[in-house]
Amino acid sequence: MSQTSPTPKPSDADPPALAVSLTVNGTRHDVTLDPRVTLLDALREHLHLTGTKKGCDHGQCGACTVLVDGTRILSCLTLTVMHAGQHVTTVEGLGTPDALHPLQAAFVQHDAFQCGYCTPGQLCSSLGALDELARGVPSHVTADLNDVTFSADEVRERLSGNLCRCAAYPNIIAAVTDVHAAQGAQAAP
Amino acid sequence: MRAFTYERARTPQAASHATLPAGAKFIAGGTNLLDLMKLDIERPTHLVDLGDLNLRAITGTRDGGLHVGALVTNTELASHPRVKTEYGVLSRAILAGASGQIRNKATTGGNLLQRARCPYFYDTNLPCNKREPGSGCAALTGLSRPLAVIGTSDACIAQHPSDMAVALRVLDATVNTVRPDGRERALTLDGLYRLPGDTPHLETTLEPGELITGVTLPPPVAGTHVYRKVRDRASYAFALVSVAAILNGKAARFAFGGVAPRPWRVEEAEGVSVDTAPGRRASAVIDRAFEGARPTAQNAFKLPLLRGTLTAVLESAHGGQA
Ligand SMILES: Cc1cc2nc3c(=O)[nH]c(=O)nc-3n(C[C@H](O)[C@H](O)[C@H](O)COP(=O)(O)OP(=O)(O)OC[C@H]3O[C@@H](n4cnc5c(N)ncnc54)[C@H](O)[C@@H]3O)c2cc1C
Ligand code: SF4
Ligand code: FES
Ligand code: FES
Numbered sequence: 001m002s003q004t005s006p007t008p009k010p011s012d013a014d015p016p017a018l019a020v021s022l023t024v025n026g027t028r029h030d031v032t033l034d035p036r037v038t039l040l041d042a043l044r045e046h047l048h049l050t051g052t053k054k055g056c057d058h059g060q061c062g063a064c065t066v067l068v069d070g071t072r073i074l075s076c077l078t079l080t081v082m083h084a085g086q087h088v089t090t091v092e093g094l095g096t097p098d099a100l101h102p103l104q105a106a107f108v109q110h111d112a113f114q115c116g117y118c119t120p121g122q123l124c125s126s127l128g129a130l131d132e133l134a135r136g137v138p139s140h141v142t143a144d145l146n147d148v149t150f151s152a153d154e155v156r157e158r159l160s161g162n163l164c165r166c167a168a169y170p171n172i173i174a175a176v177t178d179v180h181a182a183q184g185a186q187a188a189p
Numbered sequence: 190m191r192a193f194t195y196e197r198a199r200t201p202q203a204a205s206h207a208t209l210p211a212g213a214k215f216i217a218g219g220t221n222l223l224d225l226m227k228l229d230i231e232r233p234t235h236l237v238d239l240g241d242l243n244l245r246a247i248t249g250t251r252d253g254g255l256h257v258g259a260l261v262t263n264t265e266l267a268s269h270p271r272v273k274t275e276y277g278v279l280s281r282a283i284l285a286g287a288s289g290q291i292r293n294k295a296t297t298g299g300n301l302l303q304r305a306r307c308p309y310f311y312d313t314n315l316p317c318n319k320r321e322p323g324s325g326c327a328a329l330t331g332l333s334r335p336l337a338v339i340g341t342s343d344a345c346i347a348q349h350p351s352d353m354a355v356a357l358r359v360l361d362a363t364v365n366t367v368r369p370d371g372r373e374r375a376l377t378l379d380g381l382y383r384l385p386g387d388t389p390h391l392e393t394t395l396e397p398g399e400l401i402t403g404v405t406l407p408p409p410v411a412g413t414h415v416y417r418k419v420r421d422r423a424s425y426a427f428a429l430v431s432v433a434a435i436l437n438g439k440a441a442r443f444a445f446g447g448v449a450p451r452p453w454r455v456e457e458a459e460g461v462s463v464d465t466a467p468g469r470r471a472s473a474v475i476d477r478a479f480e481g482a483r484p485t486a487q488n489a490f491k492l493p494l495l496r497g498t499l500t501a502v503l504e505s506a507h508g509g510q511a
Binding site: 013014015016018035036038057058059062065071072073074077078079081082125128129132135136137138139140142145146156157158159160161162 | 190192193194195216218219220223224227228236238240264267268270273274277280281284285287288289290291293294423424425
């Protein structure tokens with residue numbers, strides 16, 4: 001489990017690099033990459049967007065969660081070349097220090113992080129999960145598959161793929177719950 | 190990760206053809222294959238990306254069943270209106286597996302072909318017949334708590350990790366494929382998965398280059414659909430044991446996960462002791478379905494755990510009374 005970008009074995013001849021264009025946080029990037037480069041490594045090492053974190057690099061922690069065409073996925077378990085033409089949103093695309101995304105503001109308000117390492121993944125995952133809830137995607141704890149409603153249990157289950165070493169879980173759930181309530185208030189007539 | 194060349198296939202047949210050279214592999218969601226490539230367990234020299242194939246639809250079949258394209262994601266399948274209402278056991282099984290992010294990427298075909306979760310399959314310093322044929326099996330004398338209790342061999346005792354496949358087995362789904370020469374076939378799940386025998390590295394009956402194009406569900410089976418998964422934590426963990434059940438009065442179907450190299454279903458066990466109380470009926474079903482089981486000292490607990498789990502499933506269908 002390497003913490004750096006994958007280094008080819010010395011015996012390996014480098015495969016031909018491939019040209020890929022993808023849009024990240026609204027900006028189009030044309031890059032030429034070894035096909036082995038994961039989306040996570042492309043973001044961090046090639047585009048220098050280091051907000052997205054590498055925790056385990058094996059799908060087990062959720063730190064690398066990003067939104068691709070609006071859907072949350074793990075950027076460590078996918079190749080950049082698989083995403084040509086797609087739109088990627090990372091934590092850098094959510095808000096700025098002066099104009100935080102409402103979920104970022106709620107994380108600050110609720111003390112939803114300590115070290116902050118898992119936070120970019122928690123934010124992207126929460127936004128993806130809120131969208132899935134709104135679209136009626138059921139979860140393991142949904143009692144009636146055809147009636148998806150918001151609850152703290154739903155948030156806990158839907159964010160179970162995002163681990164937090166600092167165990168900020170209750171505060172993360174509070175932050176997500178606040179944002180959901182605010183969205184509901186906005187949507188109401 | 191070792192070097193590989195990469196191409197995107199345009200048609201199923203072209204994809205099938207493109208993986209004929211030794212060392213080539215399909216990639217769908219990539220959530221299992223890339224993990225194993227990083228660990229140097231899978232070593233493809235060429236990847237054929239299935240992402241552009243027109244295999245993303247869920248469509249009704251003429252007999253009232255459902256056809257699911259191989260690239261339909263786990264999230265899409267679990268959320269489909271007909272799957273939620275008519276094939277509830279399938280929605281439930283999928284939602285009990287992995288995490289939201291992984292289900293958004295994982296595909297129907299890839300889920301079926303995900304590889305073993307045995308700790309020694311993942312540890313390249315130790316012998317494993319599945320990873321390195323003929324090297325031995327470290328699990329036989331090692332940490333076997335999560336592994337299989339039946340259908341195993343002296344060469345391998347790994348369990349199949351998929352939750353989705355257990356529901357597909359109880360639904361009698363068939364797997365549709367196309368081979369490099371364009372011929373198609375349909376396989377039952379028992380026809381797809383091989384038991385390990387002396388060749389645990391050969392996990393399916395698929396031929397070189399054979400592509401899964403989709404899965405066909407027969408018309409819905411009436412009754413209460415249940416998937417109950419028991420694991421070490423409440424979410425984001427593989428099954429220790431699981432039960433997929435469809436209960437309709439005295440009629441019942443059961444398939445079991447986490448206990449065998451493929452979803453385990455013994456049709457003859459389904460009709461035993463239907464008139465007795467849930468606890469006794471569950472014991473009779475498990476005794477019959479697991480005749481000849483060979484658990485290790487570390488995983489012998491799975492049989493009583495399955496009895497208890499099946500009892501709970503039967504009780505829930507009785508409105509919660511024992
Ligand atoms: C942390 C973690 C937890 C998980 N927990 C669970 C769990 O609790 N329950 C569970 O069931 N699963 C679990 N999974 C596994 C997950 O469900 C699988 O990784 C996923 O379903 C694989 O699908 P994929 O499309 O990404 O496959 P890929 O990784 O793309 O492919 C897997 C294999 O299938 C082959 N393949 C793919 N598509 C086809 C096709 N159409 N025809 C022929 N061959 C094909 C590939 O060549 C490869 O060998 C977990 C995974 C992770 C990383
Ligand atoms: S049980 Fe199978 S997968 Fe595990 S070490 Fe033995 S041969 Fe390998
Ligand atoms: S870094 Fe991707 S899940 Fe841990
Ligand atoms: S805030 Fe430290 S890991 Fe979550």
